Amino acid sequence: MGAAQPVRDPIRVSWERSHASQVDVDRPAPKYFDRIDRETTLMRAARPVIDALSSELHNEPVCIILTDAKGVVLDRRGGDPSLLRRLDSVDLAPGFQYVESAVGTNGIGTALEVGGPIQIDGAEHYNGKLRMFSCAGATITHPVTGGLLGVLDITTQAKNSNSILLSFAKLAARRIHDRVVEEANALDHALLSDYYAACRHSGGPVLALGDEVFMMNAYAQARFDAIDQAALIDRTRDARGGTKPLVFITDLPSGMTARLAYRPTFLGDTLAGGVIQIKEQRAPIRNPQVARAALIPGTTGTSAVWQHVTQELLEACGRSEWLIANGEAGTGKLSMLRAVRRHVAPERRLAVLDPEAMAEDLLTEARAELESGADLIIRRAHLLTGEVLDGLTELLQNVRDGAIGSDAWIALTLPADRSEIADELLAFFPRTIEVPPLRHHVEDVPALVRSLLAKAGINGLAFSPATMNQLMRLPWAGNITHLRAVLAAIARRRRSGVVELADLPPECRATTRRQLTAIEALERDAIVDALSTYDGDKKAAAGALGMSRATIYRKIREYGIVT
Known part of the structure; x- marks a missing residue:
């Protein structure tokens, strides 16, 4: 870089990283993100700190800059008009990402790289346009997880630089860290309060989950064995972070079906976590004489959860009960239906129709298959709309009335959220069986x-x-x-x-x-x-x-x- 005096080791290593990233030495090129989440833990904790500091530094030639853990500028305060114009000229403004790989050595990106506080003075910047500034960045970490939350940077013109910049940045970062601690304690207290209230009022199994908290009451520990507890804990991942009440049903390895009712806990407008109350909908099968589900060709799985679903499908198909198989994409819904139906009724032909592939031809194909005596699976039934949906509803009614295919067995597959299916179609299928995701x-x-x-x-x-x-x-x-x-x-x-x-x-x-x-x-x-x-x-x-x-x-x- 042609420096006239020895370069500090951290700066030399940063220049080497910048060179390896092919950073333009003449013009910084930070990426811009048009959406900034202003209700994160970091933003809530930093806002009052930055408010106080910026009021003290009003019209002073110093700017306070907050970024997230990826170096994206979230907030910029203070600074006199001349300094702000210079910062705008190098895109050091909200929404721009000031990482080393884009703009070279700087107080924000280099602090992120070294994982700690650092001051970059004038000529120590890799990019020529940034040498008009001196900046000091201090990282902010989460008090519980230790994870990086962001950087608090103090920037001024190079001619105004002094050693107090870094001390000032570290002090501001520490104040933000302390407020994160306060919020974490307050959020945990709010969640604990709701958890105790649910335990008192429900008299049954209760779970509570937050960012860093998981609680299970004594009733849940006594009622569910270790395997069922593990399944419940895993199932709660689907509710974590939810801001609206949610009810979902899950099959446990013991054979029990449980209803989980999730209700979020808020502290003001901030989500603290949520409380889940559990109700048993069917007692577990404890009789050792009860046979396990048969191993069905075309299905693979011996876990209790998979065996339970297989048994449910066998029972429904054995009664020729029309049903819906729902679950996340890729869980094997169609394969399960095919395998179990062929096992139960090997003599019958089974047709599979897909609204996405067939569009308007689906009705014609469905009628032809049913008239020929075939059973029918319609996959991705949530894609049925308009005239096709109306025509299929009429066709299913004709089958029910015995006008065509009177002994046909029909099934649908749906994604995990079955609310998208029309009520008039849902009425024909009295049974819904959830095929579990692989993580379960x-x-x-x-x-x-x-x-x-x-x-x-x-x-x-x-x-x-x-x-x-x-x-x-x-x-x-x-x-x-x-x-x-x-x-x-x-x-x-x-x-x-x-x-x-x-x-x-x-x-x-x-x-x-x-x-x-x-x-x-x-x-x-x-x-x-x-x-x-x-x-x-x-x-x-x-x-x-x-x-x-x-x-x-x-x-x-x-x-x-x-x-």
Whole structure:
């Protein structure tokens, strides 16, 4: 960079990262995000702190800048008109992302990279346009999780720089951190109050869940065994973060069906968590003489949850009861219906129709199939609309009246939210059976892996215990379809031998339960690839990616990457 005096080590390393990221030395190019969430924990805690500081610094040549953990500017306060014009000229304004990889060495992005406070003075900036400024950034972390929340940055013109900038930034960051602690305590207190009230009034099993809190009352612990408790805890993930009351039904491994009623808890306008009251809708089958569901060709799974669903389908199909199979995409609804119906009535032909593929021809095909004596499955029935829906309703009534296909068995598949189906169609189907997502029966993953590989004609692959355990830890957002795609990706790279952790796609080397953004997924994959390339050497992987060791360690923890 042609510096006239020695450069501090942190600055030199930051310049190297900036160079590796091909940052433009003449013009900063921060990415812009047009939507900023202003009701996060960080924003609520920071607002009064920044209000107070900015009032003290009114018209002073100092600007207070708050960013999130990704370096996106959330708030900018204070500063005289001349300083604000200069900041605008380099896009250091709300919505712009001031990370090192985009704008080079700076108080915000470099603080994020080193994971702690740092001051960048004038010529220490990598980008020429930023050398008119001096800035000091201090990171803000969550008091409970230790996770990074954002950066508090103090920026001034380079000619006004002094060592107090960094002290000022650290003090402001500490005040924000303290307010996060206060809010966390207040939110926990509000949730605890609602939890105790529910325990007193319900007299039954009660759960409470917040960001960092999970509680289960003594009644729930006594009523449900360890396996059912684990299933309940896993099922509550679907309610976590919900801002509206929610009621959902779940089948437990014991055979019991439970009704879970979730009600959110608020502190003012802030969600503190929620309380779930549980009611048993059917007693568990405890008789050891009761036979397990038969192993049906075309289905794979021996877990209690999967066996329970199989048994329900067998009973319904055995009575030729029209039914709806609902559940998340990729759970195997159609495969289950096909397999069980063919097991119960192998002599009958089974037709499958899809509104998305057939459009207006669906009615004609459905009538023809029913008149020929076939049974019928209509998948993705929530897509039925308009004249097709009206015509199908009339056709089903004709079947009920015995005008055509009087002995036909008919089923629908629907996504997890069945509220989209028309009431007039729902009236024909007295039974709804929920096919559980894969995350609710992960003990079936080994059997599913063997079955899916066999169906794909891949017979030479085996999975090490560590690899299989990792597959069973994943959330499988796309369920069985997702697992099939992962196995196909593995098979493209290895057709035989033992699959080790390093052979898994990057997405399977991380166990974070939250939904990643596209940028985060790319970053996770890059880190996994680098770790694989350098045999788990974090220092070498960090160097190849142009990030510090502190950053790569933080990212590994954040994404739950297995090393």
